[in-house]
Amino acid sequence: MRITIVGCGAIGSKLAKAADEMEEVKRIYLIDSKVEIATKIAENLQKAIVVNSVEEELYHCDLVIEAASQTAAKDIINKTIGRGVDIMIMSVGALVDDDFRKMVYNKAKNCDSRIFIPSGALFGTDGLRAASQDELSAVELISTSGSKSLAHVDYFKDNNIDINQIKERKVVYSGTAREAVKLFPQNVNIAATIAILGVGFDKTIVTIVFDPNADTNSHELIVKGAFGSSYSRTSNVPALSTPSTSYLSSLSAIATLKRIIRNEWAGI
Numbered sequence: 001m002r003i004t005i006v007g008c009g010a011i012g013s014k015l016a017k018a019a020d021e022m023e024e025v026k027r028i029y030l031i032d033s034k035v036e037i038a039t040k041i042a043e044n045l046q047k048a049i050v051v052n053s054v055e056e057e058l059y060h061c062d063l064v065i066e067a068a069s070q071t072a073a074k075d076i077i078n079k080t081i082g083r084g085v086d087i088m089i090m091s092v093g094a095l096v097d098d099d100f101r102k103m104v105y106n107k108a109k110n111c112d113s114r115i116f117i118p119s120g121a122l123f124g125t126d127g128l129r130a131a132s133q134d135e136l137s138a139v140e141l142i143s144t145s146g147s148k149s150l151a152h153v154d155y156f157k158d159n160n161i162d163i164n165q166i167k168e169r170k171v172v173y174s175g176t177a178r179e180a181v182k183l184f185p186q187n188v189n190i191a192a193t194i195a196i197l198g199v200g201f202d203k204t205i206v207t208i209v210f211d212p213n214a215d216t217n218s219h220e221l222i223v224k225g226a227f228g229s230s231y232s233r234t235s236n237v238p239a240l241s242t243p244s245t246s247y248l249s250s251l252s253a254i255a256t257l258k259r260i261i262r263n264e265w266a267g268i
Contacts, residue, residue: 001025001261004061006054006076007068008032008041010239011090014250015065015257020045024261029057033068058083063260065253070094070185077104081113088116088256090249092192093181096201118256120190121246124221124232126267128197136225139198140205141177141191144169146214148243155183169211177204184208186244190219198223217246 001024005012008030019025028048032038035050042048051057054064054076064080065088066073073094080087081104095101108115119125128139147163150156150172156163161172173180177191178201188206195204217236223229236246259265 001062002027002029002057002060003257004029004031004051004054004057004064006031006064006066006072007090008034008038009067010242010245011250011253012065012067013041013241014239015067015253016041016045016048018254019257020047022258022261027060029061033072054079058085061085063088063257065257066090067253070181070189074100077115078107081108081111081115084111084113086114086116086260088118088253088260090118090120090189090253091185092117092120092189092196093185095196096178096181096192098201101196116256116260117193117196118249118252120193120252121217121234121236121249122190122194122219122221122232123234124223124230125193125197127230127232128194128221128223129268131223131225131227131230132198134226136199136223138205138222138224139194139203140207140222141188141194142207142209142220142222143188143191144209144211144214144218144220145187145244146211149187149217149238150210150244152244153184153187163210163212166210166212169209171207172210173206173208175206177201177206180206180208187217194221217244 029051030038038050063086067090070091070093073091177195181192191206195201220233239245
């Protein structure tokens with residue numbers, strides 16, 4: 001298999017290293033807006049080379065893995081599925097627009113492309129997927145993070161919130177998943193995943209809590225429906241290079257790649 005990884009940050013770099021050690025992966029194409037970052041990673045791998053664009057190697061590629069940003073993802077998704085190539089999407093918030101998402105699904109079907117969305121930084125998505133086959137009455141995500149994960153978010157600047165002045169746990173946002181993935185694009189992509197799996201972007205409730213003493217990124221998933229009720233809490237170690245990204249997200253991407261390569265689907 002030949003893969004293209006777009007975005008060489010916390011997730012992309014970890015995934016590239018893991019893929020380099022997989023016997024089934026024959027070539028890894030790396031793309032990043034900062035070419036020097038992709039080049040540095042490629043220099044330490046056996047199978048990786050740097051390319052300038054997704055289109056450059058699409059005819060030779062079996063799977064594109066987007067690990068860049070919501071903005072970049074839209075363009076990458078469209079180009080990839082239009083060529084009949086499979087894609088793994090990490091910036092799931094790119095699918096928040098209903099018309100765009102519907103177009104993507106239809107185009108993938110018509111072009112014989114497959115779309116893979118890893119579980120990301122959260123346990124319990126398998127159960128949500130199963131429960132959604134009957135009526136769901138409530139799906140809620142509560143995310144708690146510290147200053148390292150939330151310091152860069154424009155939402156606080158736009159609302160004149162100085163998180164450095166917050167000395168105890170505080171709810172800084174509560175609303176729909178549709179709004180949350182737009183306001184916190186690097187922090188709650190998982191909200192988009194559970195919205196797609198469950199009751200949609202407008203019915204999924206997201207609460208974001210700032211905790212100045214938090215040294216992990218935690219996500220609580222609450223689901224109620226015809227199946228009964230479920231509660232799960234995932235406490236994530238942040239990635240060293242990018243605190244807004246949980247280490248589990250990288251592991252989720254690696255696990256998904258292995259499942260795709262080996263065509264193994266236990267736990268689906």
